[in-house]
Amino acid sequence: MVATSLLDALDAPDEDDPVRPRTTRDWAVDSLTFVFAIGFAIAVTAQEFYGWGTPERIGRGPAWLLWLDLALSLVLCVALWWRRRRPVSLALLGVLFGVFSAASGGATLTILFSVAVHRRFPVAAALTAINVAPTLIYAWLRPDPAIGYWATIAWTTVFASIILLWGSLIRSRRQLVRSLRDRAERAEAEQQLRVTQARQLERTRIAREMHDVLAHRISLLSLHAGALEIRPDAPAAEVARAAGVIRASAHQALQDLREVIGVLREPAADGGPERPQPTLTDLNTLVEESRAAGARVTLELPDGAESPPDAVGRTAYRMVQEGLTNARKHAPGALVTVSVAGAPGSGLTIRVRNPGPITVGAPVLPGAGTGLVGLAERATLAGGRLDHRREPGGGFTLEAWLPWPKT
Template sequence: MATSTNEDRWSLLGALGALDEDEPVRPRTTRDWVVDIVAFLFALAWVFLTTMEELVWQEAADAGRIYGSAWLAWADLVPGLAMSVALWWRRSKSAMLAVICVPLGLFSAASGGAALIILFTVAVHRRFPVAAALTAANAAPGLVYAWARPDPGVGYWQTVAWIVGGSVILLLWGSLLRSRRLLVRSLRDRAERAESEQQLRVAQARQLERARIAREMHDVLAHRISLLSLHAGALEIRPDAPATEVAKAAGVIRASAHQALQDLREVIGVLREPAADGDPERPQPTLADLTTLVEESRAAGTRVALELPADGGNPPDMVGRTAYRLVQEGLTNARKHAPGALVTVTVGGAPGKGLSITVRNPAPVGGGASGIPGAGTGLVGLAERATLAGGRLDHRREPGGGFTLEAWLPWPTI
C-alpha cells in the first residue's frame, strides 16, 4: 500500500512537471533579473501590507467576528513568504507553482500577490488551455475565502466581481503578450531563414559563374595549345623550310604561348566543374559578337541602341568574353523587367585605359514601376565575373524608375 502511495505521488509530480514543458526556458538576461527582483519586492510588499491590514482589522473587530486571534495573521506570513521566495523559479516551474497556490487560496491572503504574478507568468509562457484552467482553479478558492472571511467594507458579490474580472483581465493580458512574443519570434526566424537562403543562393550563383568561366577558359586554352602543337609539328616536319616561314611560325608560337599564359593567369583560382552533358560547347563569344547579340535582341522585340568605339582595337579574348556576358545579362534583365523600353548599350575604351560598358534602360513602357528582379543572382554572377577579370561592376536604380548597369574591365596595352 505504501509503495502504491509513493508511485501515485511521483506520478502526480510528473504530471505537474509536464505542464511546464510547453516552452523552453532561456537563460535570464539583465532585463529578466530586473523584472524578477521587482516581482519579488512586490510580493514582499503584498505580504507586509496584508498582514498589517489583518492585524488592524482583527484588533478593531468584535470578539465574535474573529474566529481566532492575531496569531492567524502572523501564521499567514509563512505561506506568503514561501511563495514570494518561490517566485525565483516561476519561469521554469510556473504551472507547478500555480497548482500549489490553489489550496493556499482557501486560507492565505498574504500569498495572493505571489499568486497573481505566477498566474500572469503562466498566461505568458504556457498554452491558453493550461493558463485558463489554472486561472479558474485559483479563482475558485478566492470565492470561498471571500465568503468565509468577508471584508467589512465590501460586499460579497462585489468581491466576487473583482476576483472574476481581475482573473479574466490577467489571463487575457498574459495571453496577448504571449501571442505577440510568438509572432515576433516567428518573424525573426523567417527573416533569419530568408537571409540564410539568400546567402546560399548568392554563393551558388558565384560558384556557377566561376565554373562557367573555367569551362570557357578550358576551351580557349585548348584552342591555343592546339595551335602551338600544329605550328610546332609543321616545323618538325619541314626542318628545311625557308627562314621567313620558320620565323613566321616561331612568331605565331610565341604569341600563342603568351596568350595561353595570360589566359592561364586569369583562370587561376577558378574551380572547374564538368559540363552538364558530354557535348562540346560552342566557341565562346568575344567583343566582336556584340553586333550579332544586339540583332538577336532586336529580332526578339527589344529596342536596342548600340554604341561601339569607332576604332579602338580588339581587347584580349578574356575581356571581350566578359564584356559580351555583361551586355547579354543586361539585355536579358531589360527585356524581362522593362519590356518595350529603349535599351542603350555603350561600349568604349582603349588599351591602357580599360574597357567601359554601360547598359541603361528607362522605366517600363506604360508607367509601371521598374523593380529589381527576385534574388538578384544574375547580378551576383556578373559581379563575380567582373571581379575575376580584374574589373568592377556597379548597378543602380534611377530616380525615374530606370536601371543602369556599369562595368569597367582592364585592357592591357600588350
C-alpha cells in the same frame, strides 16, 4: 513519482518559448515582483490585525491562522524566483493556499501572469480558472464584511482575468517579434545563399569560357609544335614562320586568359556581357587562325545582311570553336566543313563535320572530355539542342540548332 513526472511534463517549456538564461533585465523584474509580493503579504496581514480604516476586517480569523497565512505567503513569495521554469507547479501550489490565504494573493497573481506569458492560452486560462475556484471556499470561511461574499468572488475573477489577458497580450507580442526576427534572419540567409549561388554560377561561366578559349589556342600551339617535331629538317624560313605563329598564338592565349580573369576583378560597366564575347561575325577570324596552323577548314555562312542576336551568335561561335578544337585533337589533317545557316523565326543551324584522321603519326592532344558536355549545356540554356554522332569511316558530325527569334 507519477505526480512529479506529471508536473515535469506540465512545466516543460513550449517550443515557441524556450527557457533562456536569465538576463540582467530578468533579474531586475524578478526582484521587483518579489518585493511586490512580500509587500502585499505584509500589508494584508497588517490589515487583518489593525484594520487601517476598516475595523470590521479585524479578527476575521484566529491569530495563529493569520500568522500561518503570512508564513505560507512568504514561502510562496520565495518560490517566485522559480516561476520562469516551473510556473504550472507554482500555480497549482497557489490553488492550495488560495483556500484560506489572503496574503498570498500578490504572489499568486504574479505566478498566473508568468503562466500567461510563458504558456499557451488554454493552459493559462485553465490554471486561472482553477485559482479563482478556491475563492468560493475562502469567501465562505473568511467572509469580508466590507464587500460581501459575491463581490469578493467577482473582484477576484476580474483581477485574475486582467492578469490573464495582460500576460497573453505580452506573449503574443513576443511571438510576433520573434517571428519577425526569424523572418529577417531567414531572408538574410536566403540572400547569402543567392549570393553564393551567383558566385558559383559566375565561376562556372568563367571556367567554361577558359575552356573554350584556351583549348582552341593551346591546340593551335600543339599543332605547330608537332609539325616542328615531325620535320626537324625543315628550312629555316619555315621554322621561323612556325615559331612566329607559336609566339603569336601563345601571346593571344595569354591575352584571352587576362580578359577572362579580368571578369573576376572588374564589374561590367553595363548590363551587357563581359569580354571576351565574340559573335558570329568573328567566325572568319577563327577559321583563318585554324588555316594558318595548317588545318583544312571550309566555312559556309548564311546569306543576307541580317545577323542573329549577339547571344545566339556568341553560342554559335563557341560551338564552332569547340568543333574545330575537337577536329584538331581527334582528326588531324582531315578536312573540316563548317556550315552555319538560318533565318529569323526558323532558328540557326550549326554543323561541324570531318572525316576520320588522315595524318599518320600525329601527336594526340590531351583533353578533359567535357567539351561536348559544356556545348550541350550552352545549347540547353539558349533554348536549343545539340546532337553529335560518329560517321562511317571514323568521321564525326557536330550539329546544333539555336532559336533565332523574329525582330
